[in-house]
Each structure stands twice: as C-alpha cells, then as structure tokens.
Amino acid sequence: MSDVHFERIALIGIGLIGSSIARDVKQLGLAKHVVVSTRSEETLRRAEELELGTEYTVSAADAVKDADLVIVSVPVGASEVVAKQIAGSLKPGVIVTDVGSTKASVIAQMAPHMPDNVHFIPGHPLAGTEKSGPDAGFAGLFRDRWCIFTPLPDTDADALDRLKAFWMALGSRVDDMDPQHHDKVLAIVSHLPHIIAYNIVGTADDLETVTESEVIKYSASGFRDFTRLAASDPTMWRDICLHNKDAILEMLARFSEDLAYLQRAIRWGEGDKLFELFTRTRAVRRSIIQAGQDVDAPDFGRHSLDTKK
Ligand SMILES: NC(=O)C1=CN([C@@H]2O[C@H](COP(=O)(O)OP(=O)(O)OC[C@H]3O[C@@H](n4cnc5c(N)ncnc54)[C@H](O)[C@@H]3O)[C@@H](O)[C@H]2O)C=CC1
Ligand SMILES: O=C(O)C(=O)Cc1ccc(O)cc1
Structure with missing residues (x-):
C-alpha cells in the first residue's frame, strides 16, 4: 500500500529520531526518494547498510536539493550550522x-x-527512548504520541496542514503551541526528569559509604528507572540544558523550593504533609493513565509496536 505524501524527503541527521522517521516512511511508502545525510561517514555507511534511504551523502547542501520536505534531526545545538549549510540549496x-x-x-x-x-515549520515529536544512533530507531515510535508544532506568525496554513498530515500518517497526534510555552511545558515534563535522573545517579555514584557494586546489586526498580533516563545521550542533553536554560532554571527553582518543603516535613515528622502530597501526586499518575498513556512500559512500550499489526 502506498500513500506518497512527498516526492523527495531529505533527512539531515539519522540517529534515533531520523532513522525512526526513515523506517516509517519506507514501511508506509510516504515518499519516492529519501536522501539521508549526516556528518560522519561511519554513521552514513551504517544508514546505508540498514537501507534507511534511497540516496546517501555527507553534504547537507546536496541532500536538500530538489527535496519537498527537509527534516532536521540533529542535537539542538547543531541547528544553526545545519541551517547555514542548507539555506542556499533549498527549492522554493x-x-x-x-x-x-x-x-x-x-x-x-x-x-x-x-x-x-x-x-520553515518547527516541530517536536514527544516520543523517544534513552538510546541514540541509527540502530536505535524503530518503525512505530511516533504512533499515538504527540507531535507539537510551533509555527511562526507568517507560517502558510496549507504547508502546516501538509506537515501535520505527514506526522499523522506516522500515527502521531498533532498540536500547535507558542514556542516559549512549549519550552516551559517541556522543561517540567521532560527536561527536569532527565536532569533529576542525571543528578540522582551521579549522587549514588559519588557516595563513599555505599559501594558501586552495592548500588548495582541492590538497585530497586525506582533507581533503575532513573538509570534508564540517565543513560540518555550526553550531547543531546547537554544541548537541551544549554538551549532551554531559562525555562529549566525556572522549573529547577520551583523544584528546589518544593524539595525544601518535603525535607522540612521529613525532618519535623510532619506525616500529614507527606501524606497529603503523596496522595495528590498519585492522582496525577491516574490521570495520565486515564488519558491513554501507557506509563508502565520502560520506554512507553514503543518496542512492542515495532512489528506492524
Ligand atoms: N532521543 C529522543 O528521545 C528524542 C530526541 N529528540 C530530538 O531529536 C534530535 C535528534 O535526536 P536523536 O535522534 O535522539 O539523536 P542521535 O544522537 O541519535 O542522532 C543525532 C544525529 O545527528 C547527526 N549530527 C550531529 N551533528 C550534526 C551536524 N552538525 N550535521 C549533520 N548531522 C549531525 C549525528 O551524526 C546523528 O546522526 C535532537 O534535537 C533531540 O533533542 C526529540 C524527541 C525525542
Ligand atoms: O526516554 C524517554 O523517556 C524520553 O522522555 C524520550 C524523549 C526525550 C526527549 C524528548 O524531547 C522527547 C522524548
């Protein structure tokens, strides 16, 4: 079955996200030509071995020539470099x-x-795992996940509709947001959890009174969940921290205040305060489950969707 949305798609960056898009595009027949481009020869060769595209080049400028859709999937700190590389070769x-x-x-x-x-229509699929690189991607990653667009004031409505139709073909639910609001929302629901995970795993790793082998041997599932997030790609997360600095610092300040409240309640044995908070937070998880998010699976169960129904 073929449902071609674009004649020629250029994928700049072919890691977890780029390669997952490539697999979906191939499986669903959404484009006639898929040009894969990435900086490193080695990654490009691997993408070719995996047959993720129809053409391969290390030149982002060459990749975008004649493309109808260009998807940039690189660490956020590399966005300007890529924009400069492709700007002169884009088709009207x-x-x-x-x-x-x-x-x-x-x-x-x-x-x-x-x-x-x-x-130019910025987007963000709220789907992923802690893994990176072209081998980590899989078809179905975006199914039933949100993809948020942050269109600019002069964005063409038809172009936005075409892009949304493409993501909906990958199974995503689509929404629009103001970019600053997006960055605040993501700071609390995604960026802070990762930063907290990096911090707790770092703290455990630094402890002098508990050995590393004890951390590994006795790690209960709570700690293990943190280690999954803390295994996420260092380049990607360094860039997120540096490029969403204000929103992350704002949320970290709120978090620290609330942690001080919790710390005080524990110190003074204020069980009612602890109980009230833990009851309130339990309701949040129930709401997420009711909203249809499969929160039990380690990476939201995406691997189980690898094979098409
Ligand atoms: N990993 C995740 O769960 C999610 C990641 N994202 C975002 O997607 C983007 C890509 O992330 P992943 O695919 O996970 O990363 P990844 O590390 O798996 O892949 C990044 C790719 O970009 C390439 N690259 C790096 N610098 C480049 C440059 N200057 N020019 C051309 N290619 C370059 C790398 O060679 C690699 O192919 C990031 O901006 C990230 O914030 C969005 C949603 C989820
Ligand atoms: O692995 C996880 O749990 C994630 O949360 C993946 C993820 C990472 C970054 C994003 O912008 C969106 C999703």
Missing part, C-alpha cells in the same frame, strides 16, 4: 522542519537563515 516551496526538544532556540538559530520562499 520546500517545507523545512525539525524535531528538536527545544523550540525557541531552534527558531532563533534557523529562522534567520531560511529564504523567504521556504516554509
């Missing part, structure tokens, strides 16, 4: 989008380089 009318975890910074890095006759 092409849709250029990205998948970066932060939006205001990506817009600031890319928009000034985009020619007027190009539709």
Whole structure:
C-alpha cells in the first residue's frame, strides 16, 4: 500500500529520531526518494547498510536539493550550522522542519537563515527512548504520541496542514503551541526528569559509604528507572540544558523550593504533609493513565509496536 505524501524527503541527521522517521516512511511508502545525510561517514555507511534511504551523502547542501520536505534531526545545538549549510540549496516551496526538544532556540538559530520562499515549520515529536544512533530507531515510535508544532506568525496554513498530515500518517497526534510555552511545558515534563535522573545517579555514584557494586546489586526498580533516563545521550542533553536554560532554571527553582518543603516535613515528622502530597501526586499518575498513556512500559512500550499489526 502506498500513500506518497512527498516526492523527495531529505533527512539531515539519522540517529534515533531520523532513522525512526526513515523506517516509517519506507514501511508506509510516504515518499519516492529519501536522501539521508549526516556528518560522519561511519554513521552514513551504517544508514546505508540498514537501507534507511534511497540516496546517501555527507553534504547537507546536496541532500536538500530538489527535496519537498527537509527534516532536521540533529542535537539542538547543531541547528544553526545545519541551517547555514542548507539555506542556499533549498527549492522554493520546500517545507523545512525539525524535531528538536527545544523550540525557541531552534527558531532563533534557523529562522534567520531560511529564504523567504521556504516554509520553515518547527516541530517536536514527544516520543523517544534513552538510546541514540541509527540502530536505535524503530518503525512505530511516533504512533499515538504527540507531535507539537510551533509555527511562526507568517507560517502558510496549507504547508502546516501538509506537515501535520505527514506526522499523522506516522500515527502521531498533532498540536500547535507558542514556542516559549512549549519550552516551559517541556522543561517540567521532560527536561527536569532527565536532569533529576542525571543528578540522582551521579549522587549514588559519588557516595563513599555505599559501594558501586552495592548500588548495582541492590538497585530497586525506582533507581533503575532513573538509570534508564540517565543513560540518555550526553550531547543531546547537554544541548537541551544549554538551549532551554531559562525555562529549566525556572522549573529547577520551583523544584528546589518544593524539595525544601518535603525535607522540612521529613525532618519535623510532619506525616500529614507527606501524606497529603503523596496522595495528590498519585492522582496525577491516574490521570495520565486515564488519558491513554501507557506509563508502565520502560520506554512507553514503543518496542512492542515495532512489528506492524
Ligand atoms: N532521543 C529522543 O528521545 C528524542 C530526541 N529528540 C530530538 O531529536 C534530535 C535528534 O535526536 P536523536 O535522534 O535522539 O539523536 P542521535 O544522537 O541519535 O542522532 C543525532 C544525529 O545527528 C547527526 N549530527 C550531529 N551533528 C550534526 C551536524 N552538525 N550535521 C549533520 N548531522 C549531525 C549525528 O551524526 C546523528 O546522526 C535532537 O534535537 C533531540 O533533542 C526529540 C524527541 C525525542
Ligand atoms: O526516554 C524517554 O523517556 C524520553 O522522555 C524520550 C524523549 C526525550 C526527549 C524528548 O524531547 C522527547 C522524548
């Protein structure tokens, strides 16, 4: 079955996200040509071995020539470099989008380089795992997950609809948001949990009174969940921290205040305060489950969707 949405798609960056898009596009027949481009020869060769595209090049500028859709899937800190590389080779009318975890910074890095006759529409699929690289991707990653778009004030409505139709073909639910609001929401639901995970695993690793082998041997499931997040790609998460600095610092300040409240309640034996908080937070999880999110699976159960129904 074929449902071609774009004649030629260029994928710039072919890690977890780029390669998952490539697998879906191939499986669903959403494009006639898929040009894969990445910086490193080694990753490009691996993408070719995995047959993720129809053409391969280390030149982002060559990759985007004649493309109708360009998807940039690189660490957010590399957005400006890529924008500069592709700007002079984009076809008039092409849709250029990205998948970066932060939006205001990506817009600031890319928009000034985009020619007027190009539709630049920033996006962010809220789907992923702690793994990275072209081998880590899988078909179905985006199914039943949100993809948020942060269109610019002058974004063409038809181009936005075409891009949304593409993501809906991958199984995503789509929504629009203001970029600053996106960055605040993501700071609390995604960026802080990762930062807390990096911190707790780092703290455990630094403890002098508990040996590393004890941490490994006795790690209960709570700690293990943190280690999964803390195993996420260092480059990607360094860039997210640096490129969503204000929202993350704002949420960290709130978090620290609330932690001090909890610390005080524990110190003074204020069980009622602890009980009230733990009851309230339990309700949040129930709401997530009611909203249809499979929170029990380690990576939201995406691997179970690898094989098509
Ligand atoms: N990993 C996740 O769970 C999710 C990641 N994202 C976002 O998606 C983007 C990509 O993330 P992943 O695919 O997980 O990363 P990844 O590390 O698996 O892949 C990144 C790819 O970008 C390439 N790359 C790096 N710098 C480049 C440059 N200057 N020019 C061309 N290619 C370059 C790398 O070679 C690699 O192919 C990031 O912006 C990240 O914030 C969004 C949703 C989920
Ligand atoms: O692995 C996980 O639990 C994630 O939360 C993956 C993830 C990482 C970054 C994003 O911007 C979106 C999703």
